[in-house]
Amino acid sequence: MASLLVRRTAQMLFVMAGISILVFLIFFATPGSDPASRIAGRNASPEVLAAVRHDFGLDRPLPVQYALMMQRLFITHDLTSFVNRGQQVIPEVIEAAPVTLSLVLGAAVFWVVGSIGIGVLAVATRDSVIDRLLMAAGLIGISMPVYWLGEIVNLVTQSRFHDTWLFSWVPPLGYTAFTEDPWLWFKTLLLPWITLAILYIGLYGRVLRANLVEAMQEDYVRTARAKGLSESRILLRHALRTSLIAFVTLFGLDFGALVGGGALLTEVVFGLQGVGKLTYDALRNLDLPVIMATVMYASFFVVFANALVDIAYATLDPRVRLA
């Protein structure tokens, strides 16, 4: 276990260092990407440009610039934005992270429960009308773009039917911290959770069904039948358990990416100031310090989610050794 932690930490540091260098080079060293001209604005005179360049330390050698940025990000924690001068970057990320985490964690609960329910029900009623309807619904869920679905949800619950008994509980767009008002936190996030989860419920439900169908052909399922076990026990205790491996793999990848900012569209549609929104705004302004900070944060979560997946593997399948 200890060696696993060490290995994972080393892996995480390696990934984060690689990504930071890559991001830095993309914005500073690729031809035509002159941050100074961006900061100075259009039609800036050469003198202004030079002043800006000096001011932001952009006239120093690239490795020095990189080292300085890393130092201010990780050691002194006082990295400031290029765009809103004096605005510290780290508090911004710290403020945005709980929003994204709330959104993605809640959606993950919905999509894990929902897709396992759908996958199991579809296999239990295999080739029947229920199975086909569920799989068709899954396909529809996958096909609906989240920004479109989000806008429709908003249109229905915030505007057209807001004054009916059905949706009068829906609070206005925005985010309320859990520590502030847990009930309001839940109410504001319920619709974003469902909106974000629908794609994954459809996707995971279909994947799980395919895996379960495969597992039900295995010899050990025949053994379980020969033991006189009930079909539901065979499905839930034998087939589902072994089918969760692929499910967990997918989950690790998607969860990491979403926490890292992949939930941008949902955040924008529902007015949640999360990490996705922060990254998006920073990219539009080429606000490199902010980009760097959010990318570091995202890569941390991707590696972290993968480490969790590895632990989940070992719990699910004893043949996987944690060494």
Place this chain on the structure above:
Amino acid sequence: MPEALESRLEVPLLEVRDLRVSFRTERGLLLAVDTISFRVDTREIVGVVGESGSGKTVSLMSVMGLITDPNAVIGGSILYKGRELVGLSQRQLRSVRGSEIAMIFQDPMTALTPVYTIGWQIEEQIRAHLDLPRSKARRRAIELLGEVGIPDPASTVDRFPHELSGGMRQRAFIAMALSCNPSLLIADEPTTALDVTVQAQILELLEKLRRDFGSSIIIVTHDLGVVAEIADRVMVMYAGRIVERVSKRDIFTRPWHPYTWALHDSIPPLEGDKPHRLPSIPGSPPSLTSLPPGCAFAPRCRYRFAKCAERPALESEEGHAAACHLSVDERARFYATRRQEQA
């Protein structure tokens, strides 16, 4: 013959009558098992021999009600202790499976769920049929593992299938099959996936089960050596039919069906010079969708004659039966010449 009469009056443990198993396919109805009948008595070990696709596994799976293919059509009658199994609901069958009739499979690696310990899987079966608390089920599991010859059963009970050797896995599987004291054990090629030395140990274990527990065993195999080791009676199957039903003694001294002879030839001799190449049966088994109207083995048979275009019935004489048009004398003569050729 008062003895024979007595055994006939007694209700057999398992009696299969005119069992037909067919599958609806795109190319028409595929008859996997064509009207077979056999019985298994208490404390009897019956061997079922045949090559792949001869219907041996399918017929035994239908005894267990384990054919889940919705396109399967099962006809005939399967009487277990006088109770009809064909047409029972899955729920009713569940009370028979595992507790009355248990099954052992070819490959114990894939036949055990990889993510649970041996003990968990044995306890699961015990608790599915008996109302036992977990602690007692566990004690019983350890006991069973000891009985099938697993050293240190108290620690093996917490091992996962992949942590055991092939032979130990098969022993653990047998322990699981025995957990509810079944009266009938169906073993589907239980030694095929194992090393030769381990094979002998597993067969010994099955023999011991009959001795100590009084179980009847049906053992499916394509290996006549396994039959020689353990079975009392043998059924030889070809293309979904029983072509010969014979005692263990007679299958080696005076087999009746040319297919059985051919199976004999494919066993390497223990004495004398090794043949350069083992003789094989010319041709290949017929496709079940296009069976010849007469004897299914005729196209591959050296001894076929005009009458083989008609389907031979399984005719028995003093407990020895064969589905062949050759007369008893001809069978003896042809088999003798065949032996000489081989020598």
